[in-house]
Amino acid sequence: MHGHGGGSQKDGVKTEGKIALIGSPNVGKSVIFHRLTGRYATVSNYPGTTVELSRGVASLGGKDYEIIDTPGTYSLFPLSEDERVTQRIILKERPDVLVHVVDGKNISLMLPLTLELIETGLPVILVVNMLDEAGERGIELDLAALQRALGIPVVGTIATERKGIDELKKSIAHLASFDYRPIRTSYPPRIESALKEVMELLPDGSGLSRRFIALLALAGDREAVEALEKGPSKEAILKRAEEMRREYRHSMRYIAKMTGKKRSQEILRRVVRRREGRKNRVTDRLGELTVRPLTGFPILLVVFYVMYRFVGVFGAGTLVDFFEQVLFGRYLNPAVSRLVESHIPFPLLQELLVGEYGLITMGLTYSIAIVLPIVSTFFFAFGILEDSGYFPRLTIMANRAFKKIGLSGKSALPMILGLGCDTMATLTTRILDSRKERIIATLLLALAVPCSAQLGVILGIVAGVSTRLLIVVFGVVFLQIFIVGYLASKVIPGESSDFIVEIPPIRIPHLSNVLVKTYMRMEWFLFEAVPLFLLGTLILFVLDKLSMLALVEGMAQPVVVGLLGLPKEATAAFIMGFLRRDYGAAGIFAMSRQGLLDPIQLAVSLVVIMLFVPCIANLFVIIKERGKKTALYIVAFIFPYAIFIGAVLNYLLRAFEVSL
Amino acid sequence: MPSNEAEEVLEILWIKTEEEGLSAVRKEDLLSADYDLESALDELAEEGSVEVKGGNVRLTEKGKGEARDIIRRHRLAERLLVDVLEMAEERVEEAACRFEHALPRGVDESVCTLLGHPRLCPDGNPIPPGRCCEEGREKIERLISPLTELEVGCEGRIAYITSRRHERLQRLMAMGIVPGLPVRLLQTFPSYVIEVEETQIALDAEIADEIYVRCERH
Numbered sequence: 001m002h003g004h005g006g007g008s009q010k011d012g013v014k015t016e017g018k019i020a021l022i023g024s025p026n027v028g029k030s031v032i033f034h035r036l037t038g039r040y041a042t043v044s045n046y047p048g049t050t051v052e053l054s055r056g057v058a059s060l061g062g063k064d065y066e067i068i069d070t071p072g073t074y075s076l077f078p079l080s081e082d083e084r085v086t087q088r089i090i091l092k093e094r095p096d097v098l099v100h101v102v103d104g105k106n107i108s109l110m111l112p113l114t115l116e117l118i119e120t121g122l123p124v125i126l127v128v129n130m131l132d133e134a135g136e137r138g139i140e141l142d143l144a145a146l147q148r149a150l151g152i153p154v155v156g157t158i159a160t161e162r163k164g165i166d167e168l169k170k171s172i173a174h175l176a177s178f179d180y181r182p183i184r185t186s187y188p189p190r191i192e193s194a195l196k197e198v199m200e201l202l203p204d205g206s207g208l209s210r211r212f213i214a215l216l217a218l219a220g221d222r223e224a225v226e227a228l229e230k231g232p233s234k235e236a237i238l239k240r241a242e243e244m245r246r247e248y249r250h251s252m253r254y255i256a257k258m259t260g261k262k263r264s265q266e267i268l269r270r271v272v273r274r275r276e277g278r279k280n281r282v283t284d285r286l287g288e289l290t291v292r293p294l295t296g297f298p299i300l301l302v303v304f305y306v307m308y309r310f311v312g313v314f315g316a317g318t319l320v321d322f323f324e325q326v327l328f329g330r331y332l333n334p335a336v337s338r339l340v341e342s343h344i345p346f347p348l349l350q351e352l353l354v355g356e357y358g359l360i361t362m363g364l365t366y367s368i369a370i371v372l373p374i375v376s377t378f379f380f381a382f383g384i385l386e387d388s389g390y391f392p393r394l395t396i397m398a399n400r401a402f403k404k405i406g407l408s409g410k411s412a413l414p415m416i417l418g419l420g421c422d423t424m425a426t427l428t429t430r431i432l433d434s435r436k437e438r439i440i441a442t443l444l445l446a447l448a449v450p451c452s453a454q455l456g457v458i459l460g461i462v463a464g465v466s467t468r469l470l471i472v473v474f475g476v477v478f479l480q481i482f483i484v485g486y487l488a489s490k491v492i493p494g495e496s497s498d499f500i501v502e503i504p505p506i507r508i509p510h511l512s513n514v515l516v517k518t519y520m521r522m523e524w525f526l527f528e529a530v531p532l533f534l535l536g537t538l539i540l541f542v543l544d545k546l547s548m549l550a551l552v553e554g555m556a557q558p559v560v561v562g563l564l565g566l567p568k569e570a571t572a573a574f575i576m577g578f579l580r581r582d583y584g585a586a587g588i589f590a591m592s593r594q595g596l597l598d599p600i601q602l603a604v605s606l607v608v609i610m611l612f613v614p615c616i617a618n619l620f621v622i623i624k625e626r627g628k629k630t631a632l633y634i635v636a637f638i639f640p641y642a643i644f645i646g647a648v649l650n651y652l653l654r655a656f657e658v659s660l
Numbered sequence: 661m662p663s664n665e666a667e668e669v670l671e672i673l674w675i676k677t678e679e680e681g682l683s684a685v686r687k688e689d690l691l692s693a694d695y696d697l698e699s700a701l702d703e704l705a706e707e708g709s710v711e712v713k714g715g716n717v718r719l720t721e722k723g724k725g726e727a728r729d730i731i732r733r734h735r736l737a738e739r740l741l742v743d744v745l746e747m748a749e750e751r752v753e754e755a756a757c758r759f760e761h762a763l764p765r766g767v768d769e770s771v772c773t774l775l776g777h778p779r780l781c782p783d784g785n786p787i788p789p790g791r792c793c794e795e796g797r798e799k800i801e802r803l804i805s806p807l808t809e810l811e812v813g814c815e816g817r818i819a820y821i822t823s824r825r826h827e828r829l830q831r832l833m834a835m836g837i838v839p840g841l842p843v844r845l846l847q848t849f850p851s852y853v854i855e856v857e858e859t860q861i862a863l864d865a866e867i868a869d870e871i872y873v874r875c876e877r878h
Contacts, residue, residue, distance in 0.1 A: 074834035074836075075834040077834075079827060079834060083834075105857070105858040106857050106858050106859050108836075109835070109857050109859060110836075134858075139858070253830060254829075254830075254833060257833050257838065258838060261838060261840075288846075291847065292847060293849050296850075395851075395862065396851040397851075398850075399850060399862070400850050400851070403864070408864075409851065409862070498831060498866075499851065499864040500828075500861065502860070502861055502862075503861065504860075505860075
């Protein structure tokens with residue numbers, strides 16, 4: 001989940017300068033971005049959420065600036081893709097100002113990056129954010145002293161309350177008149193002399209300091225070295241870097257980092273004062289309870305239950321009933337149908353708009369009346385959990401189980417999101433660190449995580465039959481997560497990434513921030529998902545018109561009837577399931593109400609429909625995120641696997657004459 | 661006891677055969693300005709520590725044991741100098757060389773226990789385990805232990821991080837988790853959680869096992 005605002009304003013508005021907001025995750029960069037540009041990019045506690053770049057425009061001191069919200073970055077010697085992106089922005093786009101945002105209460109962990117940014121030779125402004133949280137913890141910061149020590153402008157802010165934002169704007173606008181004398185970091189003598197050697201080999205005039213490029217080159221930075229012009233000087237630089245690697249027991253990055261660390265500690269000695277803070281605040285205490293095993297798991301269940309009540313019962317029940325049956329069913333659709341029928345003389349066109357597979361009666365109705373209420377309630381609940389800082393805590397609870405299936409605790413987030421919407425969840429697999437984990441998570445989401453809409457319908461069916469059916473159906477499906485996850489972790493090459501996650505404090509979410517965020521995501525849903533629904537409806541319409549639905553039904557008969565032991569009408573439900581997961585389930589629902597399915601058939605068909613190929617929107621996102629080839633592999637696996645499991649279940653239930 | 665020069669040769673032989681996987685080492689690869697190779701080899705052959713055949717030198721079982729001890733003392737010395745005496749990096753190598761010869765047998769076990777049976781030297785090379793590591797004897801109260809062996813609530817400073825995985829080390833470092841940093845262990849299950857500054861960080865047991873802390877207060 002990420003800000004879908006910004007986008008291409010860059011091309012629309014002519015800007016006179018470029019400002020990059022830089023900082024590690026959870027320092028409030030996105031809020032500052034929003035405060036500067038007036039647009040809201042998603043603010044999140046989850047490390048690395050701002051994977052996509054947000055760009056916006058801010059007018060400061062009568063000039064328009066392009067503002068870039070860079071991904072979470074700890075260091076300019078990149079380790080993650082996020083950091084690589086930030087480094088690339090600095091190297092290639094060379095912003096006019098780098099605004100480094102730090103969390104005031106953790107300033108000593110973050111100041112080394114300020115020193116690295118200063119090394120680039122680009123002007124740096126330091127923003128010390130979250131002064132309120134620092135204050136609550138008894139940390140007093142002498143920002144004037146910090147400004148003197150660093151020789152760059154330093155601004156204190158509480159971005160969530162808009163405090164200090166005007167000062168920041170002013171200090172950007174008046175940067176030219178600031179007595180800018182940045183501090184220099186000196187490294188151990190042998191490194192300094194190597195730096196000097198490399199600097200002499202480097203061409204001049206890139207706008208960046210040669211010292212910075214030399215530092216990157218000596219640290220063996222792949223991209224910085226590749227960017228150098230081929231020739232004797234490049235060879236010499238590579239050779240020197242290789243020598244340094246051999247000569248030093250630690251890598252250059254380590255030495256640079258340790259030097260920066262030492263330097264910033266010296267600086268902060270004159271800046272930070274600690275007094276006894278109010279420890280054990282209620283939220284801190286709550287935060288602790290959420291991660292202790294004894295209290296954490298019950299809290300987890302409660303959170304799930306409340307979310308289920310809100311999304312599944314209120315959203316998927318009450319709201320959907322109102323939208324689908326009252327608003328669309330009683331008023332909108334009949335009115336539109338009448339309008340179309342009286343004004344459009346062509347029957348085919350009429351059917352296309354308001355027929356059985358009509359764009360309006362099916363496509364729009366289903367997306368707006370059924371799915372939108374569910375995803376909106378989900379987005380809202382998700383936004384609250386996100387801003388409260390609960391998600392990273394969840395990863396602590398989930399890590400052990402997820403390790404077994406080749407995933408780290410971080411993957412708990414997309415998996416839970418998948419219970420809301422697998423399509424959204426597939427997008428968020430970007431937060432995972434390794435390619436292997438992203439593929440496994442995408443596969444498991446597509447295979448075995450039912451989305452909220454489907455879940456709602458299935459719970460509705462099963463609740464009417466028996467608890468045993470519920471246990472069998474969900475037991476079989478969730479078992480697949482572990483079987484397939486375990487096998488996939490053995491088959492897919494690559495290593496699973498380390499589990500190192502920053503846990504931000506529990507915060508009380510600002511309702512307005514959550515609402516704005518929910519709104520932004522709904523907007524995204526309307527613009528990106530609804531067209532897919534319409535496209536899918538169109539495909540069904542064409543299939544129906546060409547009588548191909550019946551053809552496919554005939555072709556699938558041996559499998560559906562033979563292997564799975566289901567009536568042939570179930571084929572239509574499976575095809576619908578590809579369009580939307582809940583359509584398929586709804587089809588099963590209708591069949592079971594007509595008395596076409598016995599309990600075993602119900603169990604088999606529900607298991608198959610849950611495991612079956614993901615919906616069309618999800619498939620598009622899988623292709624977009626993982627590429628055509630991986631998407632093909634995933635589908636080629638899921639399709640027969642779902643049928644295989646269904647067939648096995650059918651066989652076992654019948655062989656042992658299980659009564660459900 | 662072999663002479664210092666012979667010990668140097670044993671050390672190189674160990675690294676080449678046991679760590680780099682060669683079955684035998686050619687004589688010319690052992691040449692160095694630090695010792696007279698021929699006399700060192702004569703001495704070692706006489707004691708039955710090496711076999712010299714053609715141009716190839718091979719460690720005998722006896723020689724392997726001796727070499728292993730020297731390597732162990734050398735790398736323990738490095739750890740001691742870096743972690744406890746906090747000696748500047750560039751001076752460590754030379755001092756460790758002198759230390760390894762001076763460190764009497766038996767004392768290495770005390771040093772090893774004191775340091776919490778470290779598995780890697782500061783360069784990341786493995787320290788061959790001694791009897792003390794295998795038995796896990798705790799003669800002296802440990803100064804430094806991995807996070808996984810500390811009790812919840814323990815406060816201290818990070819002494820060193822033994823990870824051989826470069827990426828992991830870098831990731832920790834980038835987040836500010838470096839030697840010298842004050843930490844507090846908050847919990848160990850279901851994941852390890854440490855507090856550094858005002859930040860809480862969750863870790864795998866696998867990573868926590870590689871972070872050694874000098875515990876200062878419970």
